[in-house]
Amino acid sequence: MADNILEISDLVVKYHTDDAIINAVNGINLVVKHGETIGLVGETGAGKTTIARAILRILQTPPAKVHGGRIVYRGEDLMTKSEAEMRKIRGNKIAMIFQDPMTALNPIERVGYQIAEAIGQHNKVSRAEAEERACDMLEMVGISAERYKEYPHQFSGGMKQRVVIAMALACNPDLLLADEPTTALDVTIQAQVLEMMQSLKDKLGTSVVLITHDLGVVADCCDSVAVAYAGEIVEYGTVEHIFKHTAHPYTNGLFGSLPRLSSKEPRLKPIKGLMPDPTRLPAGCKFYDRCPNAAERCAAQPPEVIEIAPGHLVKCYLAGGEE
Amino acid sequence: MPAMLEVQNLKKYFKNPAGMLHAVDDVSFTLDYGQTLGVVGESGCGKTTLGRTILHLLDITDGTMFFEGRDITNPKKKELVTLHEQMQLIFQDPYSSLNPRMSVSETIMEPLIVQGIMKKAEIRAEARRLMDTVGLAARFENSYPHELDGGRRQRIGVARALALKPKFIVCDEPVSALDVSIQAQIINLMLDLQDELKLAYMFVTHDLSVVKYISNDIMVMYLGQMAEKAPSDELFDKPMHPYTKALLSAIPEPDIDNKKKRIIMQGELSSPVNPRPGCRFMPRCQYATDACNATQVIEECYPGHFVSCCRYKEVNNITD
Numbered sequence: 001m002a003d004n005i006l007e008i009s010d011l012v013v014k015y016h017t018d019d020a021i022i023n024a025v026n027g028i029n030l031v032v033k034h035g036e037t038i039g040l041v042g043e044t045g046a047g048k049t050t051i052a053r054a055i056l057r058i059l060q061t062p063p064a065k066v067h068g069g070r071i072v073y074r075g076e077d078l079m080t081k082s083e084a085e086m087r088k089i090r091g092n093k094i095a096m097i098f099q100d101p102m103t104a105l106n107p108i109e110r111v112g113y114q115i116a117e118a119i120g121q122h123n124k125v126s127r128a129e130a131e132e133r134a135c136d137m138l139e140m141v142g143i144s145a146e147r148y149k150e151y152p153h154q155f156s157g158g159m160k161q162r163v164v165i166a167m168a169l170a171c172n173p174d175l176l177l178a179d180e181p182t183t184a185l186d187v188t189i190q191a192q193v194l195e196m197m198q199s200l201k202d203k204l205g206t207s208v209v210l211i212t213h214d215l216g217v218v219a220d221c222c223d224s225v226a227v228a229y230a231g232e233i234v235e236y237g238t239v240e241h242i243f244k245h246t247a248h249p250y251t252n253g254l255f256g257s258l259p260r261l262s263s264k265e266p267r268l269k270p271i272k273g274l275m276p277d278p279t280r281l282p283a284g285c286k287f288y289d290r291c292p293n294a295a296e297r298c299a300a301q302p303p304e305v306i307e308i309a310p311g312h313l314v315k316c317y318l319a320g321g322e323e
Numbered sequence: 324m325p326a327m328l329e330v331q332n333l334k335k336y337f338k339n340p341a342g343m344l345h346a347v348d349d350v351s352f353t354l355d356y357g358q359t360l361g362v363v364g365e366s367g368c369g370k371t372t373l374g375r376t377i378l379h380l381l382d383i384t385d386g387t388m389f390f391e392g393r394d395i396t397n398p399k400k401k402e403l404v405t406l407h408e409q410m411q412l413i414f415q416d417p418y419s420s421l422n423p424r425m426s427v428s429e430t431i432m433e434p435l436i437v438q439g440i441m442k443k444a445e446i447r448a449e450a451r452r453l454m455d456t457v458g459l460a461a462r463f464e465n466s467y468p469h470e471l472d473g474g475r476r477q478r479i480g481v482a483r484a485l486a487l488k489p490k491f492i493v494c495d496e497p498v499s500a501l502d503v504s505i506q507a508q509i510i511n512l513m514l515d516l517q518d519e520l521k522l523a524y525m526f527v528t529h530d531l532s533v534v535k536y537i538s539n540d541i542m543v544m545y546l547g548q549m550a551e552k553a554p555s556d557e558l559f560d561k562p563m564h565p566y567t568k569a570l571l572s573a574i575p576e577p578d579i580d581n582k583k584k585r586i587i588m589q590g591e592l593s594s595p596v597n598p599r600p601g602c603r604f605m606p607r608c609q610y611a612t613d614a615c616n617a618t619q620v621i622e623e624c625y626p627g628h629f630v631s632c633c634r635y636k637e638v639n640n641i642t643d
Contacts, residue, residue, distance in 0.1 A: 043505075188569060191588075213503060254503060
């Protein structure tokens with residue numbers, strides 16, 4: 001399978017706390033193709049960030065523990081790599097943009113140095129060369145190289161996020177894990193950052209896993225989507241297919257909850273209830289409680305993943321066309 | 324009959340080592356019973372300060388305010404108490420706006436105890452009724468905020484704001500900390516309550532798609548000033564101000580068929596400390612000319628549609 005840069009199969013991650021075991025990720029399968037942007041969508045607690053951290057093996061252990069599954073990057077299983085090998089991959093081949101630009105930067109180091117540090121770690125370059133490349137990166141994300149010697153507090157939120165992006169792209173990674181890169185930003189700045197990520201992606205050919213809860217962002221910049229719910233992927237397919245032929249009731253609910261500029265409906269249609277408690281997940285379908293068309297067998301046995309159209313996977317009994 | 328709330332030329336400046344910070348600069352509007360005014364803008368545009376100044380949580384620098392025809396610009400302490408019974412606030416962050424050491428019912432009862440009119444048993448019954456109104460099950464009565472999720476916590480915030488039967492509620496980003504499915508639940512709850520209790524809302528948010536659902540009128544703020552104000556549908560159909568246009572185009576919409584052309588604004592908000600005269604949006608505006616250096620006047624381009632841009636006619640190809 002040469003055209004997949006990353007394949008995750010049957011990944012299970014649990015958090016072991018003193019009180020309970022939290023089932024954060026429950027058997028996820030996910031494929032990222034070369035050069036594509038895949039949107040990983042879901043609400044708080046769906047396990048999105050845990051997946052991203054598991055890929056880089058930066059989950060805090062304990063409490064987190066990977067209970068099984070394989071994460072294959074370019075044909076190599078990341079789970080069996082030694083820590084030294086992982087260090088060479090992190091930030092170099094696979095980079096991550098963290099959610100909150102305000103806390104992702106070291107407040108007492110100059111921003112330029114923080115970028116140069118990543119370059120120096122992974123490449124045999126002199127300090128001057130690393131600095132020069134860091135300056136280039138700053139320019140690339142639209143920050144003047146003159147600000148190399150400034151500290152994070154001298155930057156605004158949007159600028160900090162650009163620095164974090166520059167840092168992540170500094171070593172030309174093949175795969176970028178972007179964890180809610182624009183959630184903390186204003187819409188106008190979000191538009192700037194998304195536009196910039198898109199053009200950088202086109203230029204460098206990076207594959208991107210874009211974690212977000214905003215379906216609008218997905219429609220704007222992703223090629224395919226995986227919808228996560230309670231630690232499972234409930235629907236996966238191309239953006240086009242999922243937006244036009246939404247099959248899973250949860251995805252449908254998400255669309256119904258979104259206020260739209262174009263619609264004239266007086267009321268939103270929220271999904272009733274709440275996400276199930278991850279310490280006591282139901283035996284059957286995880287969405288059973290909140291599903292408008294739940295049937296009896298949904299509670300008894302979790303549904304299998306079925307392919308309703310080429311490349312469109314759905315984890316629901318009712319999506320198969322029967323009844 | 325006078326409007327419920329009338330705000331005229333409201334100003335709120337903060338003293339800052341670097342000079343005067345113009346957080347709210349000359350904002351006027353009126354709000355009627357049972358209506359909603361949406362206030363939108365980027366972070367730092369003064370929308371939260373506007374809400375808090377109206378509620379007298381901050382002192383007014385200049386301007387006048389009338390509530391039900393009475394001048395409330397500088398109320399006496401006693402007047403302020405009655406005023407706060409009629410004007411309440413729902414906070415942005417359901418995590419930090421609740422006292423972690425007070426149970427759900429204690430939090431909801433507190434305003435009633437402070438008011439000191441009802442007997443203890445009545446207050447308890449009232450708290451139960453309020454919990455029911457906002458859709459909180461009675462079993463959470465003795466729960467503490469940390470035991471509840473964001474959506475339920477925000478319901479506590481709503482119940483607490485409703486306790487004194489206010490006529491006017493300032494909602495400061497009440498749903499921005501919540502997930503979309505929960506956000507929709509809270510928005511619907513607020514709309515139901517408005518129908519039922521004839522509440523007037525001032526809905527402060529940065530999320531334009533949310534505000535469209537809930538507002539009759541929308542005011543777009545930029546650096547402390549009103550850029551544009553219009554009836555909700557009209558603002559979305561016919562935005563006049565270049566800033567509103569850019570703001571609307573920047574919203575990512577979950578629609579893959581009608582991809583809109585985004586207007587990417589250059590730069591970021593300039594500093595509100597000692598702002599230069601003239602249009603404050605000028606440094607980021609693609610239509611800016613020398614004329615924009617003059618002080619902007621607010622014009623009514625259509626009935627009820629106000630815009631503060633000297634070039635709005637050229638920008639929108641309007642001929643007289």
